[in-house]
Amino acid sequence: MASPLARGAESTDTGASRVVVPAGLRIPPAESMAPVWEEEIATAAPRPAFWLLGAHGGACVSSLARTWAPSGDSRRGWPAADRYRNVVIVARTHRAGLQSAHELLLQATAGLSGDCTLLGLLTVPDADGSLPATLRRQLEIVESAAPRVWRLPYLAHYRSLTYEQMPVWSPTDPPPPPKSKLRRTDPTAYPDPALAEVGAEIFDAARLAAARQAP
Structure with a gap:
Protein backbone atom coordinates (compact mmCIF):
# COMPACT_ATOMS: atom_id res chain seq x y z
CA MET A 1 0.00 0.00 0.00
CA ALA A 2 3.00 2.30 0.39
CA SER A 3 4.00 2.03 -3.27
CA PRO A 4 2.84 4.51 -5.93
CA LEU A 5 0.14 3.18 -8.24
CA ALA A 6 1.41 3.12 -11.77
CA ARG A 7 -1.52 2.03 -13.93
CA GLY A 8 -5.16 1.17 -13.53
CA ALA A 9 -7.39 1.79 -10.52
CA GLU A 10 -6.76 -0.43 -7.52
CA SER A 11 -8.85 -1.23 -4.47
CA THR A 12 -7.83 -1.02 -0.83
CA ASP A 13 -9.43 -2.70 2.16
CA THR A 14 -10.67 -0.27 4.82
CA GLY A 15 -12.29 -2.63 7.28
CA ALA A 16 -15.91 -3.10 6.31
CA SER A 17 -15.59 -1.84 2.75
CA ARG A 18 -13.22 -1.63 -0.18
CA VAL A 19 -12.23 1.73 -1.60
CA VAL A 20 -11.31 2.17 -5.25
CA VAL A 21 -8.23 4.40 -5.47
CA PRO A 22 -7.80 6.57 -8.60
CA SER A 63 -5.63 26.69 20.67
CA LEU A 64 -7.72 26.98 17.50
CA ALA A 65 -10.39 24.64 18.84
CA ARG A 66 -10.55 26.86 21.92
CA THR A 67 -10.77 30.01 19.80
CA TRP A 68 -13.41 28.85 17.31
CA ALA A 69 -16.58 27.84 19.15
CA PRO A 70 -18.06 25.80 16.24
CA SER A 71 -14.90 23.67 15.90
CA GLY A 72 -13.60 20.53 17.55
CA ASP A 73 -10.28 18.74 17.93
CA SER A 74 -10.47 15.50 15.94
CA ARG A 75 -7.67 13.94 18.02
CA ARG A 76 -5.39 13.41 15.04
CA GLY A 77 -7.96 11.22 13.24
CA TRP A 78 -10.89 11.37 10.83
CA PRO A 79 -14.25 11.76 12.69
CA ALA A 80 -16.11 9.42 10.35
CA ALA A 81 -18.72 8.36 12.94
CA ASP A 82 -19.75 11.86 14.06
CA ARG A 83 -22.88 13.72 13.01
CA TYR A 84 -20.89 16.41 11.20
CA ARG A 85 -17.79 15.15 9.42
CA ASN A 86 -16.35 18.29 7.85
CA VAL A 87 -12.59 18.42 8.36
CA VAL A 88 -9.83 21.03 8.06
CA ILE A 89 -6.25 19.76 8.11
CA VAL A 90 -4.01 22.00 10.24
CA ALA A 91 -0.23 22.19 9.92
CA ARG A 92 2.69 24.42 10.79
CA THR A 93 4.71 25.83 7.93
CA HIS A 94 7.99 24.03 8.68
CA ARG A 95 9.14 21.23 6.38
CA ALA A 96 7.95 18.34 8.54
CA GLY A 97 4.57 19.95 9.09
CA LEU A 98 3.96 20.54 5.40
CA GLN A 99 5.08 17.03 4.52
CA SER A 100 2.67 15.53 7.07
CA ALA A 101 -0.15 17.70 5.76
CA HIS A 102 0.55 16.51 2.22
CA GLU A 103 0.25 12.89 3.30
CA LEU A 104 -3.15 13.54 4.87
CA LEU A 105 -4.35 15.39 1.77
CA LEU A 106 -3.34 12.39 -0.35
CA GLN A 107 -5.13 10.09 2.09
CA ALA A 108 -8.34 12.08 1.68
CA THR A 109 -7.98 12.26 -2.11
CA ALA A 110 -7.62 8.48 -2.20
CA GLY A 111 -10.93 8.12 -0.35
CA LEU A 112 -9.26 6.65 2.73
CA SER A 113 -10.74 9.10 5.25
CA GLY A 114 -14.05 7.38 5.95
CA ASP A 115 -17.19 9.36 5.19
CA CYS A 116 -15.51 12.68 5.97
CA THR A 117 -15.61 15.81 3.83
CA LEU A 118 -12.29 17.61 3.52
CA LEU A 119 -12.95 21.35 3.58
CA GLY A 120 -9.33 22.35 3.08
CA LEU A 121 -5.93 23.04 4.58
CA LEU A 122 -5.08 25.64 7.22
CA THR A 123 -1.44 26.59 7.78
CA VAL A 124 -0.08 28.26 10.91
CA PRO A 125 3.31 30.04 10.83
CA ASP A 126 5.98 28.35 12.91
CA ALA A 127 7.98 31.60 13.15
CA ASP A 128 7.67 35.30 12.40
CA GLY A 129 8.76 36.60 9.01
CA SER A 130 8.69 35.30 5.46
CA LEU A 131 9.19 31.65 4.60
CA PRO A 132 12.47 30.63 2.93
CA ALA A 133 12.14 30.03 -0.81
CA THR A 134 12.29 26.24 -0.48
CA LEU A 135 9.44 26.21 2.04
CA ARG A 136 7.38 28.61 -0.09
CA ARG A 137 7.64 26.19 -2.99
CA GLN A 138 6.76 23.26 -0.76
CA LEU A 139 3.77 25.15 0.62
CA GLU A 140 2.48 25.88 -2.88
CA ILE A 141 2.79 22.20 -3.84
CA VAL A 142 0.97 21.06 -0.72
CA GLU A 143 -1.78 23.66 -1.10
CA SER A 144 -2.39 22.53 -4.69
CA ALA A 145 -3.65 19.21 -3.28
CA ALA A 146 -6.27 20.91 -1.07
CA PRO A 147 -9.79 21.91 -2.17
CA ARG A 148 -9.37 25.21 -0.31
CA VAL A 149 -6.61 26.87 1.69
CA TRP A 150 -6.41 29.29 4.59
CA ARG A 151 -3.23 30.91 5.93
CA LEU A 152 -3.09 32.44 9.40
CA PRO A 153 -0.64 35.27 10.09
CA TYR A 154 1.89 35.14 12.89
CA LEU A 155 0.09 36.44 16.00
CA ALA A 156 2.82 37.42 18.43
CA HIS A 157 0.48 38.68 21.18
CA TYR A 158 -1.06 35.22 21.57
CA ARG A 159 2.24 34.01 22.99
CA SER A 160 1.51 35.93 26.20
CA LEU A 161 -1.97 34.41 26.71
CA THR A 162 -2.73 31.26 28.64
CA TYR A 163 -5.13 28.75 27.14
CA GLU A 164 -7.93 29.99 29.42
CA GLN A 165 -7.29 33.62 28.44
CA MET A 166 -7.67 33.06 24.72
CA PRO A 167 -10.85 34.81 23.55
CA VAL A 168 -13.52 32.71 21.86
CA TRP A 169 -15.13 33.53 18.51
CA SER A 170 -18.69 32.47 17.65
CA PRO A 171 -20.61 32.97 14.38
CA THR A 172 -23.20 35.03 16.29
CA ASP A 173 -20.63 37.49 17.66
CA PRO A 174 -20.81 41.13 16.51
CA PRO A 175 -17.91 42.42 14.43
CA PRO A 176 -14.81 43.30 16.48
CA PRO A 177 -13.93 46.96 17.08
CA PRO A 178 -11.79 48.74 14.46
CA LYS A 179 -8.13 47.76 14.60
CA SER A 180 -7.15 51.16 16.02
CA LYS A 181 -9.45 50.63 19.00
CA LEU A 182 -8.74 46.90 19.23
CA ARG A 183 -5.09 47.64 19.99
CA ARG A 184 -6.17 49.51 23.12
CA THR A 185 -8.56 46.84 24.39
CA ASP A 186 -7.86 43.86 26.60
CA PRO A 187 -6.36 41.15 24.30
CA THR A 188 -8.51 38.59 26.09
CA ALA A 189 -11.72 40.43 25.15
CA TYR A 190 -11.75 39.88 21.39
CA PRO A 191 -10.17 37.30 19.07
CA ASP A 192 -7.67 38.67 16.60
CA PRO A 193 -9.59 39.83 13.48
CA ALA A 194 -7.62 37.39 11.32
CA LEU A 195 -8.77 34.49 13.49
CA ALA A 196 -12.37 35.69 13.37
CA GLU A 197 -12.25 36.10 9.58
CA VAL A 198 -10.79 32.67 8.91
CA GLY A 199 -13.13 31.05 11.44
CA ALA A 200 -16.13 32.63 9.70
CA GLU A 201 -14.95 31.43 6.27
CA ILE A 202 -14.46 27.87 7.50
CA PHE A 203 -17.83 27.89 9.26
CA ASP A 204 -19.55 29.04 6.06
CA ALA A 205 -17.77 26.29 4.11
CA ALA A 206 -18.93 23.74 6.70
CA ARG A 207 -22.52 24.94 6.44
CA LEU A 208 -22.48 24.61 2.66
CA ALA A 209 -20.96 21.13 2.91
CA ALA A 210 -23.60 20.07 5.46
CA ALA A 211 -26.37 21.29 3.15
CA ARG A 212 -24.99 19.20 0.30
CA GLN A 213 -24.77 16.16 2.56
CA ALA A 214 -28.37 16.45 3.78
CA PRO A 215 -30.72 13.74 2.40
Missing part, protein backbone atom coordinates in the same frame (compact mmCIF):
# COMPACT_ATOMS: atom_id res chain seq x y z
CA ALA A 23 -5.17 5.32 -11.01
CA GLY A 24 -1.78 6.96 -10.63
CA LEU A 25 -2.45 8.40 -7.17
CA ARG A 26 0.26 7.82 -4.61
CA ILE A 27 -1.11 6.31 -1.42
CA PRO A 28 0.79 7.39 1.71
CA PRO A 29 2.32 4.63 3.84
CA ALA A 30 0.06 3.43 6.64
CA GLU A 31 2.20 5.07 9.31
CA SER A 32 1.74 8.48 7.63
CA MET A 33 -2.06 8.29 7.50
CA ALA A 34 -4.44 9.41 10.22
CA PRO A 35 -6.75 6.78 11.72
CA VAL A 36 -10.43 6.75 10.81
CA TRP A 37 -12.41 6.79 14.04
CA GLU A 38 -15.15 4.15 14.13
CA GLU A 39 -16.91 5.70 17.13
CA GLU A 40 -18.25 9.21 17.67
CA ILE A 41 -15.72 11.48 19.36
CA ALA A 42 -17.96 14.48 20.11
CA THR A 43 -18.64 14.36 23.84
CA ALA A 44 -21.02 17.28 24.36
CA ALA A 45 -23.70 19.31 22.62
CA PRO A 46 -23.71 21.27 20.43
CA ARG A 47 -21.72 19.03 18.11
CA PRO A 48 -18.81 20.69 16.27
CA ALA A 49 -19.74 22.07 12.86
CA PHE A 50 -16.22 21.33 11.64
CA TRP A 51 -13.21 19.42 12.91
CA LEU A 52 -9.55 20.39 13.07
CA LEU A 53 -7.22 17.54 12.18
CA GLY A 54 -3.65 18.20 13.26
CA ALA A 55 -1.18 16.88 10.71
CA HIS A 56 1.43 16.57 13.47
CA GLY A 57 2.00 17.33 17.12
CA GLY A 58 2.14 21.05 17.95
CA ALA A 59 0.01 22.09 14.97
CA CYS A 60 -1.92 24.57 17.17
CA VAL A 61 -5.16 22.57 17.04
CA SER A 62 -5.91 22.89 20.76
Whole structure:
Protein backbone atom coordinates (compact mmCIF):
# COMPACT_ATOMS: atom_id res chain seq x y z
CA MET A 1 0.00 0.00 0.00
CA ALA A 2 3.00 2.30 0.39
CA SER A 3 4.00 2.03 -3.27
CA PRO A 4 2.84 4.51 -5.93
CA LEU A 5 0.14 3.18 -8.24
CA ALA A 6 1.41 3.12 -11.77
CA ARG A 7 -1.52 2.03 -13.93
CA GLY A 8 -5.16 1.17 -13.53
CA ALA A 9 -7.39 1.79 -10.52
CA GLU A 10 -6.76 -0.43 -7.52
CA SER A 11 -8.85 -1.23 -4.47
CA THR A 12 -7.83 -1.02 -0.83
CA ASP A 13 -9.43 -2.70 2.16
CA THR A 14 -10.67 -0.27 4.82
CA GLY A 15 -12.29 -2.63 7.28
CA ALA A 16 -15.91 -3.10 6.31
CA SER A 17 -15.59 -1.84 2.75
CA ARG A 18 -13.22 -1.63 -0.18
CA VAL A 19 -12.23 1.73 -1.60
CA VAL A 20 -11.31 2.17 -5.25
CA VAL A 21 -8.23 4.40 -5.47
CA PRO A 22 -7.80 6.57 -8.60
CA ALA A 23 -5.17 5.32 -11.01
CA GLY A 24 -1.78 6.96 -10.63
CA LEU A 25 -2.45 8.40 -7.17
CA ARG A 26 0.26 7.82 -4.61
CA ILE A 27 -1.11 6.31 -1.42
CA PRO A 28 0.79 7.39 1.71
CA PRO A 29 2.32 4.63 3.84
CA ALA A 30 0.06 3.43 6.64
CA GLU A 31 2.20 5.07 9.31
CA SER A 32 1.74 8.48 7.63
CA MET A 33 -2.06 8.29 7.50
CA ALA A 34 -4.44 9.41 10.22
CA PRO A 35 -6.75 6.78 11.72
CA VAL A 36 -10.43 6.75 10.81
CA TRP A 37 -12.41 6.79 14.04
CA GLU A 38 -15.15 4.15 14.13
CA GLU A 39 -16.91 5.70 17.13
CA GLU A 40 -18.25 9.21 17.67
CA ILE A 41 -15.72 11.48 19.36
CA ALA A 42 -17.96 14.48 20.11
CA THR A 43 -18.64 14.36 23.84
CA ALA A 44 -21.02 17.28 24.36
CA ALA A 45 -23.70 19.31 22.62
CA PRO A 46 -23.71 21.27 20.43
CA ARG A 47 -21.72 19.03 18.11
CA PRO A 48 -18.81 20.69 16.27
CA ALA A 49 -19.74 22.07 12.86
CA PHE A 50 -16.22 21.33 11.64
CA TRP A 51 -13.21 19.42 12.91
CA LEU A 52 -9.55 20.39 13.07
CA LEU A 53 -7.22 17.54 12.18
CA GLY A 54 -3.65 18.20 13.26
CA ALA A 55 -1.18 16.88 10.71
CA HIS A 56 1.43 16.57 13.47
CA GLY A 57 2.00 17.33 17.12
CA GLY A 58 2.14 21.05 17.95
CA ALA A 59 0.01 22.09 14.97
CA CYS A 60 -1.92 24.57 17.17
CA VAL A 61 -5.16 22.57 17.04
CA SER A 62 -5.91 22.89 20.76
CA SER A 63 -5.63 26.69 20.67
CA LEU A 64 -7.72 26.98 17.50
CA ALA A 65 -10.39 24.64 18.84
CA ARG A 66 -10.55 26.86 21.92
CA THR A 67 -10.77 30.01 19.80
CA TRP A 68 -13.41 28.85 17.31
CA ALA A 69 -16.58 27.84 19.15
CA PRO A 70 -18.06 25.80 16.24
CA SER A 71 -14.90 23.67 15.90
CA GLY A 72 -13.60 20.53 17.55
CA ASP A 73 -10.28 18.74 17.93
CA SER A 74 -10.47 15.50 15.94
CA ARG A 75 -7.67 13.94 18.02
CA ARG A 76 -5.39 13.41 15.04
CA GLY A 77 -7.96 11.22 13.24
CA TRP A 78 -10.89 11.37 10.83
CA PRO A 79 -14.25 11.76 12.69
CA ALA A 80 -16.11 9.42 10.35
CA ALA A 81 -18.72 8.36 12.94
CA ASP A 82 -19.75 11.86 14.06
CA ARG A 83 -22.88 13.72 13.01
CA TYR A 84 -20.89 16.41 11.20
CA ARG A 85 -17.79 15.15 9.42
CA ASN A 86 -16.35 18.29 7.85
CA VAL A 87 -12.59 18.42 8.36
CA VAL A 88 -9.83 21.03 8.06
CA ILE A 89 -6.25 19.76 8.11
CA VAL A 90 -4.01 22.00 10.24
CA ALA A 91 -0.23 22.19 9.92
CA ARG A 92 2.69 24.42 10.79
CA THR A 93 4.71 25.83 7.93
CA HIS A 94 7.99 24.03 8.68
CA ARG A 95 9.14 21.23 6.38
CA ALA A 96 7.95 18.34 8.54
CA GLY A 97 4.57 19.95 9.09
CA LEU A 98 3.96 20.54 5.40
CA GLN A 99 5.08 17.03 4.52
CA SER A 100 2.67 15.53 7.07
CA ALA A 101 -0.15 17.70 5.76
CA HIS A 102 0.55 16.51 2.22
CA GLU A 103 0.25 12.89 3.30
CA LEU A 104 -3.15 13.54 4.87
CA LEU A 105 -4.35 15.39 1.77
CA LEU A 106 -3.34 12.39 -0.35
CA GLN A 107 -5.13 10.09 2.09
CA ALA A 108 -8.34 12.08 1.68
CA THR A 109 -7.98 12.26 -2.11
CA ALA A 110 -7.62 8.48 -2.20
CA GLY A 111 -10.93 8.12 -0.35
CA LEU A 112 -9.26 6.65 2.73
CA SER A 113 -10.74 9.10 5.25
CA GLY A 114 -14.05 7.38 5.95
CA ASP A 115 -17.19 9.36 5.19
CA CYS A 116 -15.51 12.68 5.97
CA THR A 117 -15.61 15.81 3.83
CA LEU A 118 -12.29 17.61 3.52
CA LEU A 119 -12.95 21.35 3.58
CA GLY A 120 -9.33 22.35 3.08
CA LEU A 121 -5.93 23.04 4.58
CA LEU A 122 -5.08 25.64 7.22
CA THR A 123 -1.44 26.59 7.78
CA VAL A 124 -0.08 28.26 10.91
CA PRO A 125 3.31 30.04 10.83
CA ASP A 126 5.98 28.35 12.91
CA ALA A 127 7.98 31.60 13.15
CA ASP A 128 7.67 35.30 12.40
CA GLY A 129 8.76 36.60 9.01
CA SER A 130 8.69 35.30 5.46
CA LEU A 131 9.19 31.65 4.60
CA PRO A 132 12.47 30.63 2.93
CA ALA A 133 12.14 30.03 -0.81
CA THR A 134 12.29 26.24 -0.48
CA LEU A 135 9.44 26.21 2.04
CA ARG A 136 7.38 28.61 -0.09
CA ARG A 137 7.64 26.19 -2.99
CA GLN A 138 6.76 23.26 -0.76
CA LEU A 139 3.77 25.15 0.62
CA GLU A 140 2.48 25.88 -2.88
CA ILE A 141 2.79 22.20 -3.84
CA VAL A 142 0.97 21.06 -0.72
CA GLU A 143 -1.78 23.66 -1.10
CA SER A 144 -2.39 22.53 -4.69
CA ALA A 145 -3.65 19.21 -3.28
CA ALA A 146 -6.27 20.91 -1.07
CA PRO A 147 -9.79 21.91 -2.17
CA ARG A 148 -9.37 25.21 -0.31
CA VAL A 149 -6.61 26.87 1.69
CA TRP A 150 -6.41 29.29 4.59
CA ARG A 151 -3.23 30.91 5.93
CA LEU A 152 -3.09 32.44 9.40
CA PRO A 153 -0.64 35.27 10.09
CA TYR A 154 1.89 35.14 12.89
CA LEU A 155 0.09 36.44 16.00
CA ALA A 156 2.82 37.42 18.43
CA HIS A 157 0.48 38.68 21.18
CA TYR A 158 -1.06 35.22 21.57
CA ARG A 159 2.24 34.01 22.99
CA SER A 160 1.51 35.93 26.20
CA LEU A 161 -1.97 34.41 26.71
CA THR A 162 -2.73 31.26 28.64
CA TYR A 163 -5.13 28.75 27.14
CA GLU A 164 -7.93 29.99 29.42
CA GLN A 165 -7.29 33.62 28.44
CA MET A 166 -7.67 33.06 24.72
CA PRO A 167 -10.85 34.81 23.55
CA VAL A 168 -13.52 32.71 21.86
CA TRP A 169 -15.13 33.53 18.51
CA SER A 170 -18.69 32.47 17.65
CA PRO A 171 -20.61 32.97 14.38
CA THR A 172 -23.20 35.03 16.29
CA ASP A 173 -20.63 37.49 17.66
CA PRO A 174 -20.81 41.13 16.51
CA PRO A 175 -17.91 42.42 14.43
CA PRO A 176 -14.81 43.30 16.48
CA PRO A 177 -13.93 46.96 17.08
CA PRO A 178 -11.79 48.74 14.46
CA LYS A 179 -8.13 47.76 14.60
CA SER A 180 -7.15 51.16 16.02
CA LYS A 181 -9.45 50.63 19.00
CA LEU A 182 -8.74 46.90 19.23
CA ARG A 183 -5.09 47.64 19.99
CA ARG A 184 -6.17 49.51 23.12
CA THR A 185 -8.56 46.84 24.39
CA ASP A 186 -7.86 43.86 26.60
CA PRO A 187 -6.36 41.15 24.30
CA THR A 188 -8.51 38.59 26.09
CA ALA A 189 -11.72 40.43 25.15
CA TYR A 190 -11.75 39.88 21.39
CA PRO A 191 -10.17 37.30 19.07
CA ASP A 192 -7.67 38.67 16.60
CA PRO A 193 -9.59 39.83 13.48
CA ALA A 194 -7.62 37.39 11.32
CA LEU A 195 -8.77 34.49 13.49
CA ALA A 196 -12.37 35.69 13.37
CA GLU A 197 -12.25 36.10 9.58
CA VAL A 198 -10.79 32.67 8.91
CA GLY A 199 -13.13 31.05 11.44
CA ALA A 200 -16.13 32.63 9.70
CA GLU A 201 -14.95 31.43 6.27
CA ILE A 202 -14.46 27.87 7.50
CA PHE A 203 -17.83 27.89 9.26
CA ASP A 204 -19.55 29.04 6.06
CA ALA A 205 -17.77 26.29 4.11
CA ALA A 206 -18.93 23.74 6.70
CA ARG A 207 -22.52 24.94 6.44
CA LEU A 208 -22.48 24.61 2.66
CA ALA A 209 -20.96 21.13 2.91
CA ALA A 210 -23.60 20.07 5.46
CA ALA A 211 -26.37 21.29 3.15
CA ARG A 212 -24.99 19.20 0.30
CA GLN A 213 -24.77 16.16 2.56
CA ALA A 214 -28.37 16.45 3.78
CA PRO A 215 -30.72 13.74 2.40
